[in-house]
Amino acid sequence: MFELTAQSIDPAVLSARLARPDAGALVVFEGRVRNHHLGRPVTHLGYEAFDELARAEGDAIVAETERLHPGAHVLCVHRTGTLGIGDIAVWIGVASAHRDTGFAACRHVIEEIKRRLPIWKKEHHPDGAAEWVNCTVEPARSRPTAADDFHARQVALPEIGAAGQARLVAARVLIVGVGGLGCPAALYLAGAGIGRLTLVDGGRIERSNLHRQLLFTVAEIGAPKALAAAARLRLHAPALDVVAHETNLDARNARALVAGHDVVLDCTDNFASRFILHDACHALGVPLVSAAVHRFEGTLDVFRRGEGGCVHCLWPARRADELDGTGNCAAGPVFAPAVGVLGTLQASEALKLLLGLDADAARRTTLVNLLDNSFLTIARPARADCPVCGQPETAAPAFAADDAAALLDSETLAALDPAPRVVCLAEPNETPGATEAISPHDVARLRALAAEGPLALTCRSGVRSAALARLLRAEGLRNVYALARR
Numbered sequence: 001m002f003e004l005t006a007q008s009i010d011p012a013v014l015s016a017r018l019a020r021p022d023a024g025a026l027v028v029f030e031g032r033v034r035n036h037h038l039g040r041p042v043t044h045l046g047y048e049a050f051d052e053l054a055r056a057e058g059d060a061i062v063a064e065t066e067r068l069h070p071g072a073h074v075l076c077v078h079r080t081g082t083l084g085i086g087d088i089a090v091w092i093g094v095a096s097a098h099r100d101t102g103f104a105a106c107r108h109v110i111e112e113i114k115r116r117l118p119i120w121k122k123e124h125h126p127d128g129a130a131e132w133v134n135c136t137v138e139p140a141r142s143r144p145t146a147a148d149d150f151h152a153r154q155v156a157l158p159e160i161g162a163a164g165q166a167r168l169v170a171a172r173v174l175i176v177g178v179g180g181l182g183c184p185a186a187l188y189l190a191g192a193g194i195g196r197l198t199l200v201d202g203g204r205i206e207r208s209n210l211h212r213q214l215l216f217t218v219a220e221i222g223a224p225k226a227l228a229a230a231a232r233l234r235l236h237a238p239a240l241d242v243v244a245h246e247t248n249l250d251a252r253n254a255r256a257l258v259a260g261h262d263v264v265l266d267c268t269d270n271f272a273s274r275f276i277l278h279d280a281c282h283a284l285g286v287p288l289v290s291a292a293v294h295r296f297e298g299t300l301d302v303f304r305r306g307e308g309g310c311v312h313c314l315w316p317a318r319r320a321d322e323l324d325g326t327g328n329c330a331a332g333p334v335f336a337p338a339v340g341v342l343g344t345l346q347a348s349e350a351l352k353l354l355l356g357l358d359a360d361a362a363r364r365t366t367l368v369n370l371l372d373n374s375f376l377t378i379a380r381p382a383r384a385d386c387p388v389c390g391q392p393e394t395a396a397p398a399f400a401a402d403d404a405a406a407l408l409d410s411e412t413l414a415a416l417d418p419a420p421r422v423v424c425l426a427e428p429n430e431t432p433g434a435t436e437a438i439s440p441h442d443v444a445r446l447r448a449l450a451a452e453g454p455l456a457l458t459c460r461s462g463v464r465s466a467a468l469a470r471l472l473r474a475e476g477l478r479n480v481y482a483l484a485r486r
């Protein structure tokens with residue numbers, strides 16, 4: 001139950017209202033008015049609410065909390081009007097059979113009240129000044145920027161930098177399935193600063209999930225997974241915009257769920273969902289990162305329309321219900337670190353897709369075996385007889401169509417106007433010759449040079465320079481060339 005009151009709060013009266021014979025725990029939080037804020041002394045506060053909106057949102061928060069923490073009975077009372085130092089501004093009580101449930105539910109109500117309740121406070125200072133303060137936004141919780149400490153170690157990577165971080169902040173990622181794969185994937189994406197994560201899962205947390213689904217706790221058994229995961233991720237990355245859909249993906253809702261996202265992660269555990277999600281992503285042209293785990297082994301695929309084979313190329317002429325009888329991990333034995341590794345790889349592939357770091361990601365299947373620590377990468381070409389891909393790919397390397405534009409002989413390069421800057425790709429221990437030398441791993445530097453003007457790459461064999469020219473051109477840097485070797 002949620003209430004607004006202009007009267008002072010009496011904790012004893014409110015505690016008595018939560019007395020229940022089956023409750024072994026009463027967890028209480030009292031938010032009190034303090035005599036300072038952001039270094040300034042405060043004499044008293046005024047709280048003002050949009051009554052109707054605040055009551056509706058407060059009721060929604062309490063109902064959501066009781067679903068998220070089954071067995072919790074919540075009473076939350078928020079003050080309005082003028083409050084003196086030490087007065088109780090918000091009182092939250094949770095009665096429950098066990099203390100874990102009480103603490104977790106109380107914490108959830110506090111976080112959501114701060115984030116969602118339309119209540120404003122006016123701070124009054126000793127000098128007579130007063131100012132409105134938005135209760136929901138505190139300095140430490142504001143959205144991190146590229147210069148923020150939160151992501152400093154990541155922004156320091158030349159492959160990411162401030163521009164890459166801005167791409168991540170602007171990105172919207174859909175995760176279908178918040179289980180063994182979805183939990184680590186969601187945590188790493190949230191930590192990386194993805195702007196919006198959408199979680200889709202109609203399941204509830206079971207005791208047998210907890211050994212591998214590390215977002216959840218014993219206190220949340222029975223709670224909706226999508227909702228619990230969203231709450232946990234908000235604690236991990238306060239700036240994250242996370243949307244939870246308590247539903248399972250099916251043929252009717254797949255396209256609507258996929259639409260509007262930049263990358264989709266398939267973290268489901270059955271072939272039926274895998275095919276439906278793949279086809280929706282294919283139809284809408286949204287890249288899909290798919291993983292599956294069986295015992296100690298896993299497979300990882302990135303699907304992107306027009307590149308490499310699709311899921312029907314991998315599983316030709318097989319129906320999902322037949323496949324689910326073979327490699328399904330929904331109820332099978334699972335080595336927990338295997339889903340941890342594969343889910344983490346999914347997050348990595350999603351981040352690379354958003355950053356444009358791995359041009360060949362959608363042309364291979366990666367097989368991981370944790371029993372012998374083997375990673376095997378095999379090509380995944382489109383099949384000539386695939387009903388979805390239609391036209392088969394030739395055996396030509398990636399970006400073959402662009403080769404003619406990227407690879408120029410020395411005469412054509414010399415004739416370019418303006419003249420290109422010639423850079424030799426060489427490691428420090430190699431002898432570059434007369435031209436300027438840059439490590440082929442310093443892609444960020446090459447990008448920066450390409451942004452300044454035409455860039456011609458050379459290297460000893462011609463292989464690395466051609467590959468990097470293709471990579472940079474695929475990013476849209478069309479004035480990067482490589483010297484063709486004869």
Ligand SMILES: [Zn+2]
Nearest residue numbers: 310313386389
């Ligand atoms: Zn195909």
